[in-house]
Amino acid sequence: MPAESELPPALRLEGVSHAFTSRGRTAAALDGITARAERGAVTGVIGPDGAGKTTLMRLAAGLLQLRSGRIEVLGIDVARNPDDARSRIGYMPQRFGLYEDLTVRENLDLYAKVQNVPRAGREARDGELLHMTGLAPFLSRLAGRLSGGMKQKLGLACTLVRVPEVLLLDEPTVGVDPVSRRELWEIVDHLVRTERMAVVLSTSYLDEAERCRSVLLLHEGRLVGATDPASFAAQVSGRSFHVSAAGTGKRQLQERLARTPGVVDATIQGAFVRVVTESGGQLSAAELSPQATPLTIVPVPPRFEDSFVALLKSSSPATASPGQAIARGETPEENGSRGTPSPPETTGSAGNEPVIFADRLTRRFGSFIAVDAVSFAVRRGEIFGLLGANGAGKSTTFRMLCGLLPPSDGTLRVAGYDLRRAAASARGRIGYMAQKFSLYGDLSVLENLRFFASAYRLLEPHRGARIAWALEEFGLGPHADAVSRELPLGFKQRLALACALMHEPEILFLDEPTSGVDPLARREFWRRINALAESGVTVLVTTHFMEEAEYCDRLAVLAQGKVLAAGDPESLKARARTAERPQPTMEDAFIALLEAASRPRAA
Amino acid sequence: MREPIERLEGLLRKEALQIIRDPSALAIAFLLPAMLLVIFGYGVTLDPHRVPLAVVVEQPDAVAQSFVAQLGGTPYFTPVHFNTIQAADRAFDAREVSGIVWLRANFTRQLASEGAAPIGVIVNGVDANTARLIQGYLQQVWATWLAARSRERGLPQGLPVAVEPRVRFNSAVSSRDYLVPGLIAIVMTLTGALLTALVIAREWERGTLEALMVTRATIREILLAKLLPYFVLGMGGMVATLVLAVTLFGVPFRGSLLVLTGASALFLLAALGMGLLISSVARNQFVAGQIAIIVTFLPAFILSGFVFDIGSMPWAIRLLTHIVAARYFVAILQSLFLAGDVWSVILPNALALGIMALVFLGAARLGARKRLD
Numbered sequence: 001m002p003a004e005s006e007l008p009p010a011l012r013l014e015g016v017s018h019a020f021t022s023r024g025r026t027a028a029a030l031d032g033i034t035a036r037a038e039r040g041a042v043t044g045v046i047g048p049d050g051a052g053k054t055t056l057m058r059l060a061a062g063l064l065q066l067r068s069g070r071i072e073v074l075g076i077d078v079a080r081n082p083d084d085a086r087s088r089i090g091y092m093p094q095r096f097g098l099y100e101d102l103t104v105r106e107n108l109d110l111y112a113k114v115q116n117v118p119r120a121g122r123e124a125r126d127g128e129l130l131h132m133t134g135l136a137p138f139l140s141r142l143a144g145r146l147s148g149g150m151k152q153k154l155g156l157a158c159t160l161v162r163v164p165e166v167l168l169l170d171e172p173t174v175g176v177d178p179v180s181r182r183e184l185w186e187i188v189d190h191l192v193r194t195e196r197m198a199v200v201l202s203t204s205y206l207d208e209a210e211r212c213r214s215v216l217l218l219h220e221g222r223l224v225g226a227t228d229p230a231s232f233a234a235q236v237s238g239r240s241f242h243v244s245a246a247g248t249g250k251r252q253l254q255e256r257l258a259r260t261p262g263v264v265d266a267t268i269q270g271a272f273v274r275v276v277t278e279s280g281g282q283l284s285a286a287e288l289s290p291q292a293t294p295l296t297i298v299p300v301p302p303r304f305e306d307s308f309v310a311l312l313k314s315s316s317p318a319t320a321s322p323g324q325a326i327a328r329g330e331t332p333e334e335n336g337s338r339g340t341p342s343p344p345e346t347t348g349s350a351g352n353e354p355v356i357f358a359d360r361l362t363r364r365f366g367s368f369i370a371v372d373a374v375s376f377a378v379r380r381g382e383i384f385g386l387l388g389a390n391g392a393g394k395s396t397t398f399r400m401l402c403g404l405l406p407p408s409d410g411t412l413r414v415a416g417y418d419l420r421r422a423a424a425s426a427r428g429r430i431g432y433m434a435q436k437f438s439l440y441g442d443l444s445v446l447e448n449l450r451f452f453a454s455a456y457r458l459l460e461p462h463r464g465a466r467i468a469w470a471l472e473e474f475g476l477g478p479h480a481d482a483v484s485r486e487l488p489l490g491f492k493q494r495l496a497l498a499c500a501l502m503h504e505p506e507i508l509f510l511d512e513p514t515s516g517v518d519p520l521a522r523r524e525f526w527r528r529i530n531a532l533a534e535s536g537v538t539v540l541v542t543t544h545f546m547e548e549a550e551y552c553d554r555l556a557v558l559a560q561g562k563v564l565a566a567g568d569p570e571s572l573k574a575r576a577r578t579a580e581r582p583q584p585t586m587e588d589a590f591i592a593l594l595e596a597a598s599r600p601r602a603a
Numbered sequence: 604m605r606e607p608i609e610r611l612e613g614l615l616r617k618e619a620l621q622i623i624r625d626p627s628a629l630a631i632a633f634l635l636p637a638m639l640l641v642i643f644g645y646g647v648t649l650d651p652h653r654v655p656l657a658v659v660v661e662q663p664d665a666v667a668q669s670f671v672a673q674l675g676g677t678p679y680f681t682p683v684h685f686n687t688i689q690a691a692d693r694a695f696d697a698r699e700v701s702g703i704v705w706l707r708a709n710f711t712r713q714l715a716s717e718g719a720a721p722i723g724v725i726v727n728g729v730d731a732n733t734a735r736l737i738q739g740y741l742q743q744v745w746a747t748w749l750a751a752r753s754r755e756r757g758l759p760q761g762l763p764v765a766v767e768p769r770v771r772f773n774s775a776v777s778s779r780d781y782l783v784p785g786l787i788a789i790v791m792t793l794t795g796a797l798l799t800a801l802v803i804a805r806e807w808e809r810g811t812l813e814a815l816m817v818t819r820a821t822i823r824e825i826l827l828a829k830l831l832p833y834f835v836l837g838m839g840g841m842v843a844t845l846v847l848a849v850t851l852f853g854v855p856f857r858g859s860l861l862v863l864t865g866a867s868a869l870f871l872l873a874a875l876g877m878g879l880l881i882s883s884v885a886r887n888q889f890v891a892g893q894i895a896i897i898v899t900f901l902p903a904f905i906l907s908g909f910v911f912d913i914g915s916m917p918w919a920i921r922l923l924t925h926i927v928a929a930r931y932f933v934a935i936l937q938s939l940f941l942a943g944d945v946w947s948v949i950l951p952n953a954l955a956l957g958i959m960a961l962v963f964l965g966a967a968r969l970g971a972r973k974r975l976d
Binding site for chain 2 (some may be wrong): 062063092099142526
């Protein structure tokens with residue numbers, strides 16, 4: 001029997017390029033990828049949305065016609081023998097491939113039959129799968145009634161009814177809660193360890209890279225790195241620090257650090273600013289702080305993301321630092337042309353009154369309680385986060401906050417208006433950026449801006465001034481005539497934010513604003529949001545994303561419609577501190593909260 | 604051989620469970636055709652029924668009264684009396700009446716002297732179809748009245764050649780009797796295409812087809828697992844519409860059930876095949892539904908000969924009607940319902956249906972790939 005190293009690899013790509021044509025235009029999805037994934041290991045395909053991850057997975061599964069290059073699965077040419085290749089592959093598409101009106105058992109039976117799993121041994125295999133996924137108690141539940149995390153596990157079980165040699169998982173962890181995410185990784189590790197399965201897993205979460213044996217880094221269709229995550233992260237070893245300054249707000253500090261020469265990356269991480277320096281760059285308090293503010297600088301171990309950002313920064317030209325125009329003082333209050341009267345409730349209350357106030361907010365759909373007595377208050381200029389998995393009740397809360405859905409019960413005030421009575425008045429003070437690109441794809445950038453300016457009834461000359469501001473501030477000037485649909489994701493997001501800010505709202509609602517965008521665009525986006533908050537805009541953000549939670553001043557953790565905990569990121573993390581985990585992450589904190597919440601029910 | 608059967612069985616079982624749990628397929632198979640049949644069956648009729656007709660009698664004498672009584676005695680017209688032609692005109696312009704029958708002052712005198720027809724008939728040519736109908740039925744009433752009058756008075760009939768119409772196959776000349784069988788074909792075209800097109804589009808939408816494609820199930824098995832259950836459902840829908848036609852609309856059925864079943868099966872295969880073909884282009888239910896209506900329902904409605912006579916179409920369009928499956932089924936159904944097993948009609952049309960079923964199913968099979976692009 002030949003040694004494993006002599007066998008053909010689990011997946012081999014050689015000069016693979018792929019382009020999609022629509023309406024006569026061609027968009028490259030993959031550009032000359034040459035890479036391999038080893039047997040008996042997890043290979044991560046990592047990159048932001050639009051990097052080409054799904055295209056790569058589908059090509060490997062033979063679901064797209066290969067036009068140039070060569071793909072082999074276990075030495076089998078996929079283009080020439082797709083059926084042979086497929087018979088050795090297990091593939092889970094992004095939406096898990098489940099029949100929602102079939103039960104857990106019926107889904108498993110279906111896949112067992114179409115995969116011709118021999119009857120002998122079927123029972124043992126089923127038992128093993130059900131044990132592994134924890135689905136045994138839910139056998140007769142309809143798949144559509146499962147939580148996101150359980151659907152994901154059932155999807156995985158369905159691809160595993162016949163033991164594949166190569167398992168392809170396309171973004172299996174998107175939108176599921178961190179407990180399920182961790183459990184999925186445990187299953188994957190178990191499969192690799194006990195069955196010597198090769199797993200190829202795509203994700204846009206950079207923190208998952210650290211769990212892979214090796215990673216393929218995709219950016220805009222190109223392979224920008226193929227390495228093992230530890231040595232990739234080690235490229236920036238000694239260059240990562242936690243910086244904090246007594247008496248300086250974390251957002252001001254971050255803004256200052258981000259502009260300091262020699263600093264590659266500065267992001268807010270709870271109470272600290274995480275800084276990555278240029279190679280050879282030593283971080284000295286004196287250099288960073290000419291005003292001699294006392295800085296505390298603590299070296300921290302490098303993360304995968306630090307290295308990825310450093311790599312992307314070195315390959316792309318420096319972008320103009322955003323947020324300056326906002327920070328310069330074009331704050332909503334100081335802009336005299338605004339002219340909207342203050343709502344009666346807030347006049348004279350000296351800004352102590354919360355701008356967003358929810359008390360025992362409840363929303364029922366029939367017998368289902370989507371939001372269950374949720375209470376929180378957001379002060380002016382604060383960034384407040386609603387953190388939760390898909391289905392936790394974030395979107396429903398959000399719709400009520402925007403006045404799009406009436407609450408079933410409870411009190412809700414936004415900008416001083418009771419949303420039950422004056423939803424329309426409140427909406428004029430709200431800027432809203434939806435998760436999906438919700439602008440007019442067929443219109444150009446300028447046409448979208450004009451449309452939103454007129455939809456908010458801005459009058460000339462103010463209207464022209466706002467459009468000019470948007471083009472300038474968001475660097476959209478060179479793209480003013482580009483059709484919005486064809487903008488890169490990062491630019492779409494900028495345009496969406498520009499449109500949401502057209503009428504200088506005092507409250508900004510962001511729904512999963514940076515889910516799936518690349519880390520550079522995410523940083524740029526948050527620098528803008530920070531600048532807005534500094535200028536007094538109140539920001540409410542929903543996210544299932546631990547990293548976005550770190551940017552918040554305070555946040556409420558939601559699960560199954562209830563607030564599990566609320567507070568600033570540091571105090572939430574502090575609750576999860578244990579002897580063996582002195583430095584818990586936001587994810588650890590979230591998992592600890594979910595587990596604490598489910599314990600009484602399980603008992 | 605055991606393995607493919609096992610896979611097919613798994614897929615069929617899944618499809619059956621889905622049909623039971625999600626009533627939308629049942630609604631398409633039974634509710635939709637029944638509703639359409641009832642709506643169109645009552646709405647589409649080519650017989651005048653109680654059409655309001657202005658009657659102007661300038662000199663009301665016994666003869667004129669007898670004709671007006673004849674007019675009112677038919678189920679076709681409801682006479683509305685006016686004293687002057689001007690008043691009748693106004694009502695006509697206001698669309699209160701659909702036509703005017705005008706008996707001038709010299710009506711009785713002229714009738715006596717020349718023995719024929721001095722009545723004025725005014726119909727609205729804008730609605731040409733109704734106008735022609737009113738005209739035709741008025742003439743019939745007139746001829747009947749003249750004949751009766753001649754007989755009464757022992758005179759030879761006014762016309763040198765007496766035309767005695769004898770209508771075969773639909774002796775009551777009820778348009779419903781020949782429209783309803785045609786309607787069944789139209790309604791089942793839409794139902795058949797929607798059944799397969801929508802359920803496959805649903806699998807595209809939910810991402811389940813993508814997962815199935817990377818299993819051992821072959822594309823033929825996946826298609827077959829769609830075709831078989833929806834063939835059964837479609838036949839059920841067919842039975843429902845046929846029963847409705849006979850019971851609710853009282854359409855006579857003169858052919859044999861065996862021939863009907865065979866022809867229905869062939870036709871349904873063609874319709875389901877069209878649906879499969881649509882699903883290879885349309886990947887969401889909305890688009891699939893739109894395409895199904897445009898490429899199956901509309902051509903079937905206009906080009907099947909169910910209401911618009913194919914023989915009077917220009918040759919280019921007449922040529923086009925040959926690719927409309929409903930055309931052949933309409934011919935078979937009309938023959939089975941109104942005449943019986945007329946083999947000279949049934950055989951060529953059944954052959955055409957068989958060819959169409961083969962073509963559509965074959966194209967669907969060739970067009971389907973285990974790929975997403």
